Amino acid sequence: MDNPRAPAQEPRLIRFGTLNPLWRGTMKDALTALLQQTLQQLVNEGTLESIEGVSPQIDHTRDPSHGDLATNLAMVLAKRAGMPPRDLAAKLVAALPANEIIAKTEVAGPGFINFTLSQASHTQGITRILDAGSDYGRRPCDPDKKVQVEFVSANPTGPLHVGHGRGAAIGDSICRLLAATGWSVQREFYYNDAGQQIANLALSVQARAHGLTPDDTGWPEDGYQGEYIIDLANAFVAKDAVSAADREITASGNTDNLEDIRDFAVAWLRREQDADLQAFAVKFDEYFLESSLYANDAVERTVERLVASGHTYEQDDALWLRSSDFGDDKDRVMRKREGGYTYFVPDVAYHLNKWERGYKRVINEQGADHHSTITRVRAGLQGLDVGIPEGWPEYVLHQMVTVMRDGAEVKLSKRAGSYVTLRDLIDWVGRDATRFFLAARAATSQLTFDIDLALSQSNENPVYYIQYAHARVASVKRKALEIDAQWTPATGLEHLATLKESEELALALILTKYPEVVASAAERLEPHDIANFLRDVAAHFHSFYNAHKMLDPAQPDMSTARLALAEATRIVIASGLDLLGVSAPESM
RNA sequence: CCGCCCGUAGCACAACCGGAUAGUGCAACGGCCUUCUAAGCCGUAGGUUGCAGGUUCGAGUCCUGCCGGGCGGGCCA
Numbered sequence: 001m002d003n004p005r006a007p008a009q010e011p012r013l014i015r016f017g018t019l020n021p022l023w024r025g026t027m028k029d030a031l032t033a034l035l036q037q038t039l040q041q042l043v044n045e046g047t048l049e050s051i052e053g054v055s056p057q058i059d060h061t062r063d064p065s066h067g068d069l070a071t072n073l074a075m076v077l078a079k080r081a082g083m084p085p086r087d088l089a090a091k092l093v094a095a096l097p098a099n100e101i102i103a104k105t106e107v108a109g110p111g112f113i114n115f116t117l118s119q120a121s122h123t124q125g126i127t128r129i130l131d132a133g134s135d136y137g138r139r140p141c142d143p144d145k146k147v148q149v150e151f152v153s154a155n156p157t158g159p160l161h162v163g164h165g166r167g168a169a170i171g172d173s174i175c176r177l178l179a180a181t182g183w184s185v186q187r188e189f190y191y192n193d194a195g196q197q198i199a200n201l202a203l204s205v206q207a208r209a210h211g212l213t214p215d216d217t218g219w220p221e222d223g224y225q226g227e228y229i230i231d232l233a234n235a236f237v238a239k240d241a242v243s244a245a246d247r248e249i250t251a252s253g254n255t256d257n258l259e260d261i262r263d264f265a266v267a268w269l270r271r272e273q274d275a276d277l278q279a280f281a282v283k284f285d286e287y288f289l290e291s292s293l294y295a296n297d298a299v300e301r302t303v304e305r306l307v308a309s310g311h312t313y314e315q316d317d318a319l320w321l322r323s324s325d326f327g328d329d330k331d332r333v334m335r336k337r338e339g340g341y342t343y344f345v346p347d348v349a350y351h352l353n354k355w356e357r358g359y360k361r362v363i364n365e366q367g368a369d370h371h372s373t374i375t376r377v378r379a380g381l382q383g384l385d386v387g388i389p390e391g392w393p394e395y396v397l398h399q400m401v402t403v404m405r406d407g408a409e410v411k412l413s414k415r416a417g418s419y420v421t422l423r424d425l426i427d428w429v430g431r432d433a434t435r436f437f438l439a440a441r442a443a444t445s446q447l448t449f450d451i452d453l454a455l456s457q458s459n460e461n462p463v464y465y466i467q468y469a470h471a472r473v474a475s476v477k478r479k480a481l482e483i484d485a486q487w488t489p490a491t492g493l494e495h496l497a498t499l500k501e502s503e504e505l506a507l508a509l510i511l512t513k514y515p516e517v518v519a520s521a522a523e524r525l526e527p528h529d530i531a532n533f534l535r536d537v538a539a540h541f542h543s544f545y546n547a548h549k550m551l552d553p554a555q556p557d558m559s560t561a562r563l564a565l566a567e568a569t570r571i572v573i574a575s576g577l578d579l580l581g582v583s584a585p586e587s588m
Numbered sequence: 589c590c591g592c593c594c595g596u597a598g599c600a601c602a603a604c605c606g607g608a609u610a611g612u613g614c615a616a617c618g619g620c621c622u623u624c625u626a627a628g629c630c631g632u633a634g635g636u637u638g639c640a641g642g643u644u645c646g647a648g649u650c651c652u653g654c655c656g657g658g659c660g661g662g663c664c665a
Contacts (some may be wrong), residue, residue: 059604066608075607075645085645109608110645155665195665318663329591329661336663343665371592372660399593400658441601444593446658448600453614462613464627472625479624520604532602535612546620546629588627 026515027121028058030101031069039073041095047088048081060513067106067114068509075111085111122505123496125512129568130489136571137515139182147183148354149175151365152277152284153190156269157201158226160276162401162438162449163367165422169438169581170398171365172282173527176579181522186359189284190350193266194291195343200224201269202262208233209255228272236264244270276422280431281581293349299341302349302384303334311383326379344373348380355381355388362393363525371397396525398443405451420451429454429461432582436463439580440531462535466573467585469538469545473570474586476550480563483553492564495557503544504565510540514572518579527580534576541569 035058042048056073074089081088089107096105101124104116129136151171154164175185192198203220212218214225223229235242241250242264249267252260270287277283293299303319306312311322312334319335334345354362374395381388403410403420410420425434428451437454440462441447454461480487499505514533521529550562574584 057604057607059607061608062603062611063608070608072607112608192665197665316663320663333663338663340663342663368593368659370660375591397593397659402658445601446594450600453600461627465613468625468627472628476624483624516604524604528602529604532612535602539612542628543630545624546626549624551624588625 027069027101027117027125027509027512028060028516030121031071031115032058034097034099034102035071035073035092037097038092038095041097042081042091047091048077061114064506066108066112067104067116069115069117070108070112071115072112074107074113078111089113117509119497119500119505122499122508122512126496126499126508126564126568127493129511129571130493130564133571134575137518137575138180141179141184142182143184145183146186146359147178147361147363148186148188148357148359149178149363149365150188150190151175152282153192153366154273155192155195155197156266156273157197157224158269159228160273160422162403162420162422162425163398165280165425165434166398166401166438166443166447167365167367168277168280168282168422169435170396170443170527173439173530173580174363174365174396174525176581177518177522177525177527177530180518180579183361186286187284188286188288190288190290191266191270192290194289194294194346198262198266199258201265202258204229205233205236205261205265206255206258209237209261228269232265232268235268236261240268242267242271244268244274276426279426280422280435288350288353290346290350293346293353298349298353299346302352302380303341303345305386306334306348306380306383309383309385311385321376321380321383323376323379323383326375326382328375328379332376332379344376344380347373347377348384351377351381351393352384352386354393355386360392363396364393365396365398368397368399394525396443399446401438402446402448403451404448404453407452410451420449425449425454432467433461433463435581436531437461439527442526442528462531463582464588465542466534466538466577467583468588469541470570470573470577470584471586471588472541472545473566473573476566477563477570480551480559483551484556487551487556487560487563489560489564489567492560492562492567495561496564498558498561499565501544501548503540503547504562507537507540507544507569508565510537511568511572514576521579530576530579534573534580537569537572537576541566541573 035056039048056071056076058069058071058073061067061070074092075085078085078088083091086107089111093105093107093113096102101118101121102115103118103121106114106116108114149171151174152160152164152168154160160168172187175187179185200220200222201224204223204225207216207219207223208229214223236251237253237255239251239253241248243249244267247267249264251264254260306321307319311325313320313322317337318333320331321334323332324330332344333342335341351362378390378392381392382390405420422434429437433454437449438447477489499508514537517529517533521527544565548562550566551559553559570584577584
């Protein structure tokens with residue numbers, strides 16, 4: 001099994017000559033340009049022959065005693081230059097062109113070059129943020145860079161649970177990240193409304209409508225036992241009308257007609273899911289129905305194409321896909337002995353449809369329990385011989401969410417009907433906290449959602465820490481206007497040179513990292529990077545806020561400069577929270 | 589049996605194609621509100637990064653083998 005994640009991602013190094021456009025204007029970018037000149041200088045004077053293929057790293061330092069930025073350039077080039085790293089580092093430092101953004105340079109450790117940024121560089125950074133406003137760190141949408149993201153895609157057989165919530169939070173945030181980095185994003189929800197599970201759903205509703213309970217004889221074997229089935233059955237019997245995304249259905253009330261029940265049940269559950277998603281502030285551009293693939297013969301045509309391309313064979317009265325030709329560990333049955341298709345066939349048809357809609361880039365966000373479908377879907381797509389790249393589509397898989405309540409794990413089982421719904425979570429801890437909690441951790445790690453903890457400490461949730469910083473800035477801005485109508489962030493731009501305190505400079509520095517963080521999070525498809533960064537920004541702001549009085553009538557220049565810095569902070573926090581789908585309140 | 593993900597402080601999680609002294613929140617302990625929002629700040633304590641090897645200037649990160657947890661693998665979806 002190959003890596004499900006996308007293959008083609010820009011390396012995060014500075015590869016000279018191919019700067020990430022999102023970094024434009026960041027200190028990293030500026031320093032890279034300077035180092036490029038420096039290297040050219042060394043080449044000119046013969047110290048180095050060439051800098052072809054050099055991929056040095058330029059990093060923000062962890063330890064302030066190492067300056068603000070550091071590079072391993074000398075260590076990477078030492079062998080090529082034929083001199084010890086520290087000596088080469090010294091030469092590089094000496095050849096660095098004059099500039100106003102670096103205040104101090106130092107060779108350290110095995111050959112790192114540490115740079116301390118100047119006050120002027122911070123002034124530049126803050127000005128740039130205020131000038132860009134909510135566009136800071138973002139690129140305009142390029143209509144030619146189309147990407148489609150499929151996420152949630154819950155079966156319409158029950159309410160959305162915590163796992164779907166995680167998919168919704170991560171998927172939606174990925175969409176926002178892609179949009180912020182210039183992609184034109186289409187969000188899609190795939191409804192498995194044609195399989196065996198839907199038949200079971202209809203049978204379950206029918207059984208409930210007939211007054212049966214799961215313990216009775218006559219209850220369908222794989223019936224859904226959740227309480228919501230009772231509500232659903234009652235609504236059907238009462239001849240309720242429901243309107244889901246694209247259709248309006250009135251129940252016939254005829255409990256002998258399974259087709260009526262099925263149509264009504266799917267619509268009813270879609271309405272529930274839509275309401276949950278709306279409460280979660282997640283929207284889709286397209287709801288794609290699996291049943292449509294049968295209605296328009298797309299499944300049949302996909303099978304025919306696979307047969308025609310020669311990647312199938314008949315054996316034991318079944319039709320097989322030679323998926324082992326495409327990286328699978330064995331061949332897979334496409335058409336069963338009794339004639340029906342196995343589940344991955346409509347999946348292949350669906351993805352062929354995506355390809356034919358023109359999406360050269362498609363990302364599927366799913367639970368890790370769907371892992372095995374990746375190889376099969378990709379194998380099926382390869383077998384079509386229509387020029388689909390091997391790694392297409394990309395997958396982001398999130399691991400399971402374990403829910404703890406009363407110190408014990410709550411088992412998630414649709415059939416048993418005992419599980420925590422997304423709606424429950426939102427009702428308990430709020431939309432912002434739920435979204436943040438579910439998106440703030442790497443998708444690859446299993447996470448534990450402790451209900452009791454979330455309830456008892458809802459005010460301690462990290463999201464409030466970040467939102468509080470935002471609200472504080474808004475409050476200070478209001479206060480400033482009370483003191484003097486001229487006291488606005490814009491006024492402060494002229495006085496940024498008065499910012500000299502370490503807390504001020506540290507805050508200014510971290511704010512200028514934002515574009516890099518957005519670019520990186522979008523490339524890696526990892527929204528939790530944003531959450532961690534915001535926590536960092538908020539911490540810097542809170543420290544600054546507590547260490548210094550921001551508004552002092554006796555010092556108008558300094559006060560407005562600080563106001564500008566605070567506003568820059570607010571812009572970054574509001575933008576970052578938006579990427580996570582979390583609100584940025586003006587007051588708390 | 590095979591494949592994928594994970595294992596980091598009491599708990600939940602970070603750590604940027606391998607970088608310098610492994611961080612953040614909660615929980616614990618001690619301080620800070622007559623002053624811009626105390627949902628905050630400052631400080632203390634807490635670690636053999638599951639175990640054992642290997643690769644190199646350098647490993648939580650890469651490789652091998654174990655141990656432990658999760659998920660998946662069937663003419664089920």
